[in-house]
Amino acid sequence: MRTLKYAILGLLYEKSMTGYDLMKEFGSALNEFWSAKHSQIYPELKKLTNEGMVRYEIEISGTSLEKKCYSITEEGKMDFLKWLQKETEVEETPKSIFRLKLFYSSYLNPSDREEMLRHQLELEESRLKQLKKNQKKFTEIPEKNSPEFGDYLVLMGAIMREETNCEWLRKCLELL
Amino acid sequence: MRTLKYAILGLLYEKSMTGYDLMKEFGSALNEFWSAKHSQIYPELKKLTNEGMVRYEIEISGTSLEKKCYSITEEGKMDFLKWLQKETEVEETPKSIFRLKLFYSSYLNPSDREEMLRHQLELEESRLKQLKKNQKKFTEIPEKNSPEFGDYLVLMGAIMREETNCEWLRKCLELL
DNA sequence: ATTTGCATGTAATCTGTTACATGATTCA
């Protein structure tokens, strides 16, 4: 399905950047719904260049460090928009090792099961705290046609998801 | 991390079954947090047999159809419990093509964006309906030490997740 | 008889992670 391809094209649609910059985006803005390591990004950029979806210019930073600044081509833009307009097929519910373990938790002794739930709750609470911190950058709801609006909606979704997760874990603990 | 291995061992811990039965389990009970196709299950069972985690007996169904009925060994049980007790490391937030598209949705015209959200809401609502139907099999909260209790907790989590998802999508539509 | 489901497997491909590898720049 080449989702990484479109994630990259989408980022380059807004502004040109290097593979390293893209990598950082996957670690921040997109992190709540997509990610990729540099070892996947660089080969994909090479492929997209061969396919004519992106092109790059070499910039020299300092005296000799070569940076490849990638930008999206017209062909890339068309392909990206086509993907964006295409109806998204049903996605499988995401895999979760934690839920798998909880499913089997009757084989655990009661204190281990409780500890497992408490530990997970701690993790999710700190994740939620971080998300709420990120939300503070939006002092008001962004303009509907700005790129920030999509950012705002998915961040809201991430927060709601985490809040429900924490609520669920607390409910599980109550039932023990 | 061999998660499939432990998902299979966990199922065999409760009762012996064939690869085909396991496949069906991944399509029903476990579907909300793990899945696997038969093309992944059969090779894994072969591997687990070589590793001494499981063993099988051949049963003849009808006149000649051979079924391999797999059961977990003592070694398999120990390995499974060790995995279950081990602290789960932080899981990455799950990838979502839909959220990725929503993130980029400012490049869509307003009616396409709205249609995208409505379509997703429909999908999630029907998924939620199905989950609530599944929950009906629990006329009361299962006994804490029964395998059904874990099942109950994760199903509750899935329902809460879907409810929040629908709520989020409705909120997005309101903001347009 | 034909279709659906039971039952088992392999091959090719795609996606993603970890590890290997190198070198420049910036800041303390």
Next chain:
DNA sequence: TGAATCATGTAACAGATTACATGCAAAT
């Protein structure tokens, strides 16, 4: 001058999907 970060790449492996491939059993 040493550490952190910037910057780019490849190789090996792990995990998962799609397609290929076969044959029996049960129900209609």
